Amino acid sequence: MSLTSQLPALQVVVPMLTAPMVMLLRGSSLAWAAATAASVMAFCIAIALTLGVHDAGVLTYAMGGWPAPFGIELRIDAFNVLLLLITTGASSVALLSGRFSLARDLPEDRQPLFYAAWMVALTGLSGIAVTGDAFNVFVFMEISSLAGYILVAAGPDRRALTATIKYLVMGTIGATFYLIGVGLVYMMTGTLNFADMEVRLAEVTDRAPILLAAGFITVGLALKAAVFPLHFWLPNAYHHAPHMVTVFLAACATKVALYVLLRFDFVVFQGNLVGHMAQYAGFLAPLAILGILVGSAIAVVEGHLKRLLAYSSVAQIGYILLGASFGDMAGLSAAFTHMFNHALAKGGLFLVLAAFALRTSGLRLRDVAGLAHRMPLTCAALLILGASLVGIPGTAGFISKWLLLSAAFQQGPLGMVAVVVVVLSSLAAVVYVWKIVEQLYFGEPEDVSDKAATRTQASPFKSEAPAMLLLGIWVVALANIYFGLFPGFTVSLSESAAAGLMSHLP
Amino acid sequence: MEILGLYNYWVFVVLLMIGLYAVIAKPNLMKKLLGLSIFQAAVFLLYITMDKVDGGTAPIIQPGAVDQLYSNPLPQVLILTAIVVGISTIALGLAVVVRIFEAYGTIEDDEIQQADTRE
Amino acid sequence: MTTVNPILVSLLLPLVGALLISMTGRWPNLRETITLVTAVTVAVVVWSLVPEVMAGGRPELQVVHLFGDLQIAFTVEPLGMLFGALAATLWIVNSIYSIGYMRGNNEKKQTRFYVCFAIAIAAALGVAFAGNLLTLFLCYEILTLSTYPLVSHKGDRATVASARVYLGILLGTSIGLLLPAIIWTYLVAGTLTFAPEGILAGHIDGPAVGLLLALFVFGVGKAAVMPVHKWLPAAMVAPTPVSALLHAVAVVKAGVFTITKVIIYVFGVDNLFSEPSSGWLMYAAAFTIIAASVVALRQQNLKRMLAYSTIGQLSYVIMAAALLKPLSEIGAAVHIVAHAFGKITLFFAAGAIYTAAKKTELSQLSGIGARMPWTMAAFTIGALSMIGVPPTGGFVSKWFILAGAFESDNYVAIFTIITSTALNAAYFLPIIFAAWFGREVEGGKDHGEAPWPMVLALSLTALATLGFFFFNQPVLDLESQLVSQLP
Secondary structure (H helix, E strand, C coil): CHHHHHHHHHHHHHHHHHHHHHHHHCCHHHHHHHHHHHHHHHHHHHHHHHHHHHHHCEEEEEEHHHHCCCCCEECCCCCHHHHHHHHHHHHHHHHHHHHHHHHHHHCCHHHHHHHHHHHHHHHHHHHHHHEEHHHHHHHHHHHHHHHHHHHHCCCCCHHHHHHHHHHHHHHHHHHHHHHHHHHHHHHHHHCCHHHHHHHHHHHHHHHHHHHHHHHHHHHHHHCCCCCCCCHHHHHHHHCCCCCHHHHHHHHHHHHHHHHHHHHHHHHHHHCCCHHHHHHHHHHHHHHHHHHHHHHHHHHCCCHHHHHHHHEEEEEEHHHHHHHHHHCHHHHHHHHHHHHHHHHHHHHHHHHHHHHHHHCCCCCHHHHHHHHHHCHHHHHHHHHHHHHHHHHHCCCHHHHHHHHHHHHHHCCCCCHHHHHHHHHHHHHHHHHHHHHHHHHHHCCCCHHHHHHHHCCCCCCCCCCCCCCHHHHHHHHHHHHHHHHHHHHHHHHHHHHHHHHHHHHHHH | CHHHCCHHHHHHHHHHHHHEEEEHCCHHHHHHHHHHHHHHHHHHHHHHCCCCCCCCCCCCCCCCCCCEEEECCHHHHHHHHHHHHHHHHHHHHHHHHHHHHHCCCCEEHHHHHHHHHHH | CCCCHHHHHHHHHHHHHHHHHHCCCCCCCHHHHHHHHHHHHHHHHHHEEEEEEHCCCCCEEEEEEECCCCEEEECHHHHHHHHHHHHHHHHHHHHHHHHHHHHCCCCHHHHHHHHHHHHHHHHHHHHHHHHHHHHHHHHHHHHHHHHHHHHHHCCHHHHHHHHHHHHHHHHHHHHHHHHHHHHHHHHHHCCCCCCCCCCCCCCCHHHHHHHHHHHHHHHHHCCCCCCCCCCCCCHHCCCHHHHHHHHHHHHHHHHHHHHHHHHHHHHHHHHHHHHHHHHHHHHHHHHHHHHHHHHCCCEEEEEHHHHHHHHHHHHHHHHHHCCCHHHHHHHHHHHHHHHHHHHHHHHHHHHHHHHHHHHEEEEHCCCCHHHHHHHHHHHHHHHHHHHHCCHHHHHHHHHHHHHHHCCCCCCHHHHHHHHHHHHHHHHHHHHHHHHHHHCEEEECCCCCCCHHHHHHHHHHHHHHHHHHCCCCCHHHHHHHHHHHCCC
């Protein structure tokens, strides 16, 4: 057996084995280096898997040599690699550029433990993305969530703790709901393998437990994915977590939950429940629309930058869900493209905030006034990332907005409502991004020392972000432009991911 | 009669609701976590009851016993994993509660919120 | 030696110039030299395209293929050639003027000013040469964003507030209305590449045409059709060279140019003509012309008055295009040029007056003709062109538009043109009269003409305004291709 065929397992094993190793390492630098190396390696594996999926279509791996449906099967198609790329990419960028930011947020002796938790979170998130087994998803989901709670609790002030407990309670309820749903499906089918469930469900005559299972699973995962109105844990968790953790979680945590939701629904339920598409769309579309509107509206009036972006995330999750709720090829591929592009834009923006936090007393809007004079390069990157979030042409955000609007136009009269909502929220995005930009470039710093620092423009680059962080920010910003001008890769990957899900429709 | 015959599911539902109620309604973080624990325990019961086959015995292969009726072992294995996950969650939750108590001097949700808004 | 595509060169040169300018910010003389050299080179490259287009050629350039039929590509056709050549040529004049203005007023952050200016010109050329709606939209947005730092140049609270209105309306309308319109077009027609007979021809009919047209017209906020005109007066907080080149030529003309292009190449003139639901556009434009003129009449600030005058003149182009007659389409194109020369002269004069005398209000201009004879002479020529008095360029375009209106027996259009001419005269002539024959208010500052680069620039554009009356044949030849393409 060549190493290549082991890649699906290695994707999970590499960070998993790194975790205890990192914990044993003494000295934060060494721990950071090991974690980063593992994360970058995971990213490379994800790229290799992408190439493999591009050639072969679907990669499968029987865990321990037990064939599916008896053993646990790892199953990787275009949708999975999209998730893997987002997850490992976000983790790598955050770790690579986050050394200073994390060193400031955390005491020296805690850092190895923190990086170990990070590795466990990465293990869980990658695990969800590779496995084809419903119970395995639950285990990995809880692994990633438990590690995620630890990462959030590492936040610098005590409110991180209350945010964590809220996150923990909600996350556990969501996971338990999912577990109930899986149990019900198992009761009726006797299998845990997604593909096998689809086949065996067709033979089940009593549909009531299945319907109940669909309900439990959808609500549970919606909680995990922070779908409106189950989003209330998210702004607090993003706000009080260490900045780099926010980068990591914002880019992938909710998207992974959405992935499970869509995979479960399309693979297992859509083909077997008559009229399920109407229930599914009728349930998700209104939530998506409300989420978009409410998230955008709160972001417009919010005065704290991290919370502002967190509420913007609530709206963006709505975009993804809206595309997915159309339940057709165009909608799904728009949703998947947006998963990728939003991770790029939002991850980058949180990186910028991390850079700001190193040089300001806080992240409220008035704290960053006039910062563009002190951090010109960081602020320039924020312009690009903000443009991508708004959906200005030439950036990645434009591509997904285009696809989403096209998909909505094809939905008939109800689609028009979606078009109006997306357009309104884009305008709201203009407002909240511009609010930040205007403060950065034209605001008058309140703080006296900041004011002096702004005025003495002897060397504007002296107070720039650390080189690695700046590099990370610009790599992400340029990636936003690259994927805006050459969207062939993301669009084709999303289309084959969507085609994979659509093939399960009756 | 049929309704009562499914009493194991009723126990599951009642425990689930008790747990969920505690999580939502109790301001005390300890009680919230207790509720969460009950909530999870209910699901464990769901899994354990589903594997029972009438007249089935423990799924252990013994010499001489042919055509033995076994209960399904898989849900038990699954729930063993879920119990481990549940324990870790509660343990982590308790650790966070301890630190909240250190930081705020209280574990009542409303008092914590007041302290936060005062900041 | 491989031939380099002149379109690519003309788009990249200003950007290279911007880069060089930003690097040479410490040496103002070198920086300004680079600006001028870039401007001249760009103009030469753009003009080098003219013979081919005149001969009926359509130079093309494909940059990136996105997905489906979406690509970023450029095609030079007569209308775009005209607009591109106009913007590139006036950039030279405007650069000369900017040097005088920025130095004369000791403006801060001059490097940023020149950099953004160069990027804006690249974007304007991109709009002019765009081969499909997507490319046009891309360049349109870059134009909006790159002009924002120019509008908010002063950086004080009032300026930032005005700049916010500017950006809010332009971005808001383009994302809120134009983008859905483009996507709708793409879904209906299956392509976005401009075609002479109109890409929507045969794909859409009934009231949907009127609705889509409305999305386009109000989505292109730069065309300033009421009620999305508020950004233009707000943009007057910018330094005058910005108002002159961008808010009398590049940006606003990009707006009307886009609408004209949409009418001809997206809807198709014939298609639109046979569709009654599109008739509202002419009336909306007519209303904007009259209303803007009335508002201009009540303005006290010179630049704001000019801004409202611009709003009215832009709607001339739209009304002409909406008449859907060959003569009026030519009139629309010619008016883009004629108004550009006239209005840039007026803004140059306004800036010169501000630099020399620090005067901005109409009431202060009494008797200024004696102190600044060159400037006021140019101002007079520009004003006459706005009214449409021969021998100025404004007369030529008005002639064609009127001819088109008569051709289609459209009495509303005829009435609008005549009324607006009277109104234009009513707000320009008193200023001119007072400037030459009025008595100066006592206690004013003693001043002469503005710095020589400014006077030179405004004299050149005034000459062009006069010259266009006599030498307009090349433009007519170029644009008659537009009409001959029409089936």
